[in-house]
Amino acid sequence: MNIMSNKMINILVPVISIILGxxxxxxxxxISDYNPVTGYIALWNGIFGDSYVIGETIRQISPYILAGLAVAFAFRTGLFNIGVEGQLIVGWFAAAYVGMAFELPKIIHLPLALLAAAVAGALWGLIPGILKATLKVHEVIVTIMMNYIALHVVNALIKTISGGGFKTERIHETASLRSEFLSNLTDYSTLHYGIFVALAMVVVMWFVLEKTKSGYELKSVGFNENASQYAGMNVNKNIILAMVISGAFAGLGGAMEALGTFGNMSSMGGFTGIGFDGIAVALLGANTPLGVIFGATLFGSLKYGANNMPNAAGIPVEIVSIIIALVIFFVACGYIIRIGLIRLRNKKEAK
Known part of the structure; x- marks a missing residue:
């Protein structure tokens, strides 16, 4: 009987990573002459202090879940989709455009705007998928470049449709994820129905990977392309499909911002960071749907709760950013922690 099972190690790795960070x-x-106890109390109060901040924290978690799912889905199929940021940006624009350009009943308009975001993200994932499948161009290089293309193309589109302005018009209420009930429940926070969309996508990812033939093939290709091809699977088709599905999750992450948090889209001077944080979310969650919820909860909480540290504890924003980066760093080092735990287990078993 194992003293420390693999399941326990999977749980311990992210916990130890967070504690070390x-x-x-x-x-x-x-070292910077600030009180860490005061700082972390301020962080805690910024996450759980009252119903308003709890609502804002949950709202922040929604796009992180979807970004994490996008990265995790690609990882599970043997691909590294580092272009989630770009896919999220084009999804944000597509949802904002459909939300403002059409006047339809809510039962049609909201699903259409969400679908537009998913399709935009999927199409942005399709390009690196095709290049990887047909020309063997590494997806990391292509997706990184596609991030910059997405940023500048979307900024140009915003300028075009707004007549030279820097943001789109507000979406119609019929396309909005805003919820008066959830807002009132959390003391008028900006919490919206997007969290339910995100959780539904967690179930979708689990179902696709664990309960469908396509999911089995996608995972098989991720484990071993040659063996999958020998077994009669279409490797190229599965690579493209994996990137398309991953991109769709990312595009929906953008829809959370367009239809829920902001209600429009402004020109951006840089990236949102959500897509890149999605890599850490997926790693922290061991690329599993349930794990992604855990990882997204951590990062969404840190991102929103950290805003309270400068106000309540006088800790500069730069140090707050360092703390968040340290957590991400130790999460990225999870493999080393895992090796250490396995060696510790093996030594105990040998004794």
Missing amino acids: LLVGAVVML
Whole structure:
């Protein structure tokens, strides 16, 4: 009988990563002459202080779940989709455009806007998928470049449709994810129905990967392309399909911002960061649908709760960013922590 099972190791790795990140963050605060206890109390209050901040924290989590699903889905199929940021941006624009350009009943308009975001993200994922499948161009290089193309193309489109302005018109109420009930429940926060869309996509990813023939093929191709081809699977088709589905999840992440949080889209001077954080979310969640919820909850909470640290504890924004980066760093080092835990288990078993 294993002293430390693989399942326990899977749970311990992210927990240890978070604890190490927060401990080193405390050291950084001490060296910078700030009180880490006060800082972390401010962080806690910024996440769970009252119903308003809880609502805002949950709202922040929604796009992180979808970005994490996008990265995790690609990972599970043997691909590294580092272009989630770009796919999220084009999804944001597509949802904002459909939301403002059409006047339809809510039962049609809202699903149409969400579908537009998913399709836009899927198409942005299709390009690196085709290049990988047909020309063997590495998806990391293509998706990185596609991020910049997405940013500048969308900025140009915003300028065009707004007549030279810097943001789109507000979406119609019929396309909005805003919820008066959820807002009132959380003391008039901006919490919206997007969290339910995100959780529904968690179920979709689980179902696709675990309960469908396509999901089995996608995972098989991810494990071993040659063996999958020998077994009669269409490897190229599955590579393209994986990138398309991953892009669709990312596009829906953009829809959370367009239809829920902001209600429009403004020109951006840089990336949102959500897509890149999605990599850490997926790693923290061990690329599983349920794990992504955990990872997204952590990052969404850190991102929103950290806003309270400068106000309540006087800790500069730069140090707050360092603490978040440290957590991401230790999450990325999870493989080393895993190796350490496995060696510790093996030593105990040998004794």
